[in-house]
Amino acid sequence: MRPATGKTPGKGRSLWWRVHSWAGLKLAVFMTFVLATGTLAVFAHEIDWLVTPAMRATPQDGPRASWGRLAAAAAQAEPRGRLGTLYAPIDPWFTAEAWIDMGKGAPRRVYVDPWTGTVTGTHGWANVHRFLRQTHRHLMLPTRIGIPIVSSLSFLLLASLVTGIVTYKKWWRGFLKRPRGGDARKLSGDLHRLGGLWSLWFVALIALTGLWYLVETLGGNARVPQLPTIAAQGPVPTGARLDRLVAAARRARPSLDIREIRFTAANGVVFLGQDGAWLVRDRANAVAIVPADGTVLGSLDGRDLDMHQRISEMADPLHFGTFGGLTTKIIWFLFGVILTGMSVTGTIIYAKRLEKAERQQRSAARIAWSGMGAWAYIGIALVVMALILTPGAIVGAG
Known part of the structure; x- marks a missing residue:
């Protein structure tokens, strides 16, 4: 009916x-x-880790190599290029990864053991990721x-x-x-x-x-927060010089878990990572240090983002x-x-x-x-x- x-x-x-x-x-x-x-x-x-032996590290009980030691090893592995970015290991069984700017084309990847500070291998830009x-x-x-x-x-x-x-x-x-x-x-x-x-x-x-x-x-x-700029800097700091800059960044932001270091011409050495804000990319938290004297150029805090910026930062962590x-x-x-x-x-x-x-x-x-x-x-x-x-x-x- x-x-x-x-x-x-x-x-x-x-x-x-x-x-x-x-x-x-x-x-x-x-x-x-x-x-x-x-x-x-x-x-x-993780797929890249399976197919690229150079990305694998064996976790050890001792202290990890310093950021300066990792940077020095990566720079020496590709002396014709310029160290652009240095990443901390994703997990304990991963190596640290550096991106080397070769002047033209895409960067090359250099993998460094986070405990011994030795280079485990280099790789082109193309990978599974x-x-x-x-x-x-x-x-x-x-x-x-x-x-x-x-x-x-x-x-x-x-x-x-x-x-x-x-x-x-x-x-x-x-x-x-x-x-x-x-x-x-x-x-x-x-x-x-x-x-x-x-x-x-x-x-x-x-x-x-x-x-x-x-x-x-x-x-x-959303508008991406910007750091102050400086005049073009000299050589990329590595070794003990970089370790002093790391110490300066940690004094400025003790709670910042440094996951990435960028060696820029405009903003000095920028330390990025996770801090008090949840569901933000590493770029939302940053400390920029002047490489010449170790002074703090500027700082970004994910907790200071407005609603529009926060939504933008949340998208990637939630999507993946x-x-x-x-x-x-x-x-x-x-x-x-x-x-x-x-x-x-x-x-x-x-x-x-x-x-x-x-x-x-x-x-x-x-x-x-x-x-x-x-x-x-x-x-x-x-x-x-x-x-x-x-x-x-x-x-x-x-």
Whole structure:
């Protein structure tokens, strides 16, 4: 029996379902690629650690080598270049990493054992981390073009989130519902719904941070705090000279956990890291020291950021789950796998549903491809383009 409005029962729900299917199907190839590269990018440094022996260090009980000793070793390893940045180890089993400016092209990487202060190896700019992050972020295209293309997927994620909740009746009961066995349609459908429920928070987080990247690219980026400038400095301080500057920075900011040192021409030697502010990048906390006499040129504190700047600083740690070290990385990776799998299972659900309705006149693969229409070719073209551009964007630059 029809309701008094004359609408058929479930008509509104079927409209939501059609929107959900469209959002998850049309750009499924491209969406899966972006989600997969983003998921792997969470552990990009760790993947590089696996494939690059020079990045590995053996934790020791003794004291670590000083920043000055690390800088001196890195500078001696590439005497034709200029030391630009020095990074502390990501974890105890990582080496310290220095970036050496070679005058033209991309920097070279120098890895230094944080305990012995000896160079373990050098490497070009191209690595797994650069490939995954640049592919995921902007498809190897210029950022003003690539970031809007990738970030626009946030709208599809938000549409899938809202329509998925609406179309799943009494969804709050499904968190502990075990997937049924049987045919691929039932299994993929149950896994899709189960994964969707447990990752509601994650989908919302990734969609909103992705939307923020789009806002930034379109002109809504926050003003980056600036340090005072000085006249061009002389040689890069290393060894005991750098250690004296480190001591000066620590006197100025005792609570600053130094994670990075930048040797700049305009701002002197800049020490960056983590302090009292939570969920900010290292650049939000900084102390700039004049290398000639060790005086403090200026300081930045993440707690002084305004709301706009704070949102900008929070985006990266929240998007990639780096704010809590290895623990949050594991959580983000697992939910990234779930989200990537949902993109695949959503396509299977659509194809299997129509395959049954057509009594298997066409295969599920053909149905899925047909359902994507021209969007399938657009998605594949974007993926192939990113791979083709990789040598020029990364390998060639190194």
